[in-house]
Amino acid sequence: MGRLPEGALMQRAAHGLAAAVADLLGATYGARVRLLVGPGDNGGDALHAGARLARRGARVEAVLLAPQVHAEGLAALLAAGGRVLEGAERERPDVVVDGILGIGGRPGLREDAVAALGAVEGVPVVAVDVPSGVDVDTGRLDGPHVRADLTVTFGTHKVAHLVDPAAQACGALHLVDLGLDVPPAPVEALQRDDVARLIPVPGPFDHKYTRGVVGVRAGSEQYPGAAVLCTSGAACGLAGMVRYVGSAADEVRGTHPEVVVGAGRVQAWVVGSGGSEGAGEALAAAAEDGVPLVVDADAIAHVASLGAGADVLVTPHAGELAALLGVDRADVEADQLGHARRAAADLGVTVLLKGRRTLCAAPDGGVRATTTGTPWLGTAGAGDVLAGLCGALRAAGLSSYDAGSVGSWVHGAAAQLASGGGPVVAAQVAAAVPRVVRDVLDGRPLS
Numbered sequence: 449m450g451r452l453p454e455g456a457l458m459q460r461a462a463h464g465l466a467a468a469v470a471d472l473l474g475a476t477y478g479a480r481v482r483l484l485v486g487p488g489d490n491g492g493d494a495l496h497a498g499a500r501l502a503r504r505g506a507r508v509e510a511v512l513l514a515p516q517v518h519a520e521g522l523a524a525l526l527a528a529g530g531r532v533l534e535g536a537e538r539e540r541p542d543v544v545v546d547g548i549l550g551i552g553g554r555p556g557l558r559e560d561a562v563a564a565l566g567a568v569e570g571v572p573v574v575a576v577d578v579p580s581g582v583d584v585d586t587g588r589l590d591g592p593h594v595r596a597d598l599t600v601t602f603g604t605h606k607v608a609h610l611v612d613p614a615a616q617a618c619g620a621l622h623l624v625d626l627g628l629d630v631p632p633a634p635v636e637a638l639q640r641d642d643v644a645r646l647i648p649v650p651g652p653f654d655h656k657y658t659r660g661v662v663g664v665r666a667g668s669e670q671y672p673g674a675a676v677l678c679t680s681g682a683a684c685g686l687a688g689m690v691r692y693v694g695s696a697a698d699e700v701r702g703t704h705p706e707v708v709v710g711a712g713r714v715q716a717w718v719v720g721s722g723g724s725e726g727a728g729e730a731l732a733a734a735a736e737d738g739v740p741l742v743v744d745a746d747a748i749a750h751v752a753s754l755g756a757g758a759d760v761l762v763t764p765h766a767g768e769l770a771a772l773l774g775v776d777r778a779d780v781e782a783d784q785l786g787h788a789r790r791a792a793a794d795l796g797v798t799v800l801l802k803g804r805r806t807l808c809a810a811p812d813g814g815v816r817a818t819t820t821g822t823p824w825l826g827t828a829g830a831g832d833v834l835a836g837l838c839g840a841l842r843a844a845g846l847s848s849y850d851a852g853s854v855g856s857w858v859h860g861a862a863a864q865l866a867s868g869g870g871p872v873v874a875a876q877v878a879a880a881v882p883r884v885v886r887d888v889l890d891g892r893p894l895s
């Protein structure tokens with residue numbers, strides 16, 4: 449591709465940004481748009497988008513938050529009828545465009561920016577590229593930052609769009625393609641097509657053994673239901689057969705007559721959901737088979753006993769990961785990417801750190817963020833189902849990294865389907881998995 453003319457990328461960005469703001473406004477003519485403008489090209493995007501909106505009849509005013517801002521952008525805004533806001537303004541705008549800091553910004557905001565944001569509390573905010581003040585490359589929130597209703601980004605998603613807590617500050621995401629070849633992203637997000645490509649689909653000569661047998665060692669006298677739910681995730685139809693070993697055999701058999709009770713040859717074991725004090729022993733027994741392991745809940749504390757060569761997918765929530773690493777839960781929640789990567793590298797395992805934006809981190813540094821799901825998924829037993837689902841995918845031949853990231857994507861989509869916007873329980877999530885897989889493989893929109 450030949451060199452682009454000077455400013456072409458910014459014009460493409462400004463075009464996409466202005467269109468997204470106009471969509472949010474509904475009617476542009478007469479709408480009051482306030483630009484918060486920083487010193488760099490991020491501010492230039494905002495100014496040029498403001499000029500486009502002004503030419504469509506919007507009343508655009510810019511608050512300049514630096515001694516020097518993007519000169520061409522400012523000239524374009526003024527030429528289009530926009531103005532610079534001097535001093536306090538009584539009238540509230542209909543929308544605020546955050547062009548303070550983009551990918552060149554350091555975390556946190558200066559006082560004048562905080563004050564300018566305070567003056568428009570409650571007005572919808574559209575962030576340019578990233579919400580100003582977030583840590584773009586880690587997803588941390590170390591200091592004052594913008595909380596946007598919509599973030600319009602360019603070229604490719606950045607870490608702050610995909611990883612909490614910063615991802616929560618982005619609001620809805622809109623990606624504008626600038627026509628650039630983008631470098632590989634430090635954090636990926638599987639899309640439907642990726643999941644369709646990775647889902648194990650049986651061939652005409654496959655049978656239950658060639659499709660993979662997944663073993664489940666879960667549940668206890670105290671938590672027999674966890675065994676049923678973990679088995680429900682494993683028995684979603686993605687593996688050829690499920691074996692169950694544990695104290696909840698009657699409950700499991702009663703719910704899943706197709707499950708074979710008793711030990712036998714498996715391609716992967718899922719261990720720990722509801723395991724209580726017996727989880728360590730169950731993990732040791734599973735490890736003797738020398739097959740890949742999915743380690744959940746009460747078995748996670750025993751991961752270090754598995755030795756270096758084990759092929760392990762561990763599925764902690766923030767508290768379990770904190771305990772594994774010997775840090776505070778709050779530290780994990782504040783730096784989810786950093787702690788998931790650290791555990792994967794230190795322990796040589798794949799880590800599926802569950803949360804609003806579940807992260808799958810491989811020992812080689814690869815990280816995928818899950819973008820499906822719903823807050824209704826915060827329900828008892830959902831993690832048991834997820835562990836079983838990942839175990840089925842691992843037994844069916846996916847790597848631990850693919851099994852964790854695909855399992856998390858399907859689990860979130862199944863929760864969205866089962867929830868339909870309302871309450872859902874873990875068993876309903878498991879029951880929705882086959883429908884999600886069908887829709888993904890058929891290319892149909894997720895129902």
Ligand SMILES: NC(=O)C1=CN([C@@H]2O[C@H](COP(=O)(O)OP(=O)(O)OC[C@H]3O[C@@H](n4cnc5c(N)ncnc54)[C@H](O)[C@@H]3O)[C@@H](O)[C@H]2O)[C@H](O)CC1
Nearest residue numbers: 457458461488489490491549550551552553554556558577
């Ligand atoms: N990447 C692309 O293809 C395109 C990017 N565009 C836009 O450009 C910005 C990045 O612009 P840049 O000038 O590099 O950085 P910023 O606009 O983020 O400004 C950084 C500037 O601000 C100062 N600064 C840094 N941290 C702080 C802080 N915490 N408080 C106050 N000031 C701070 C520092 O001086 C920096 O120099 C990108 O995000 C896109 O919006 C193109 O327009 C389109 C193509």
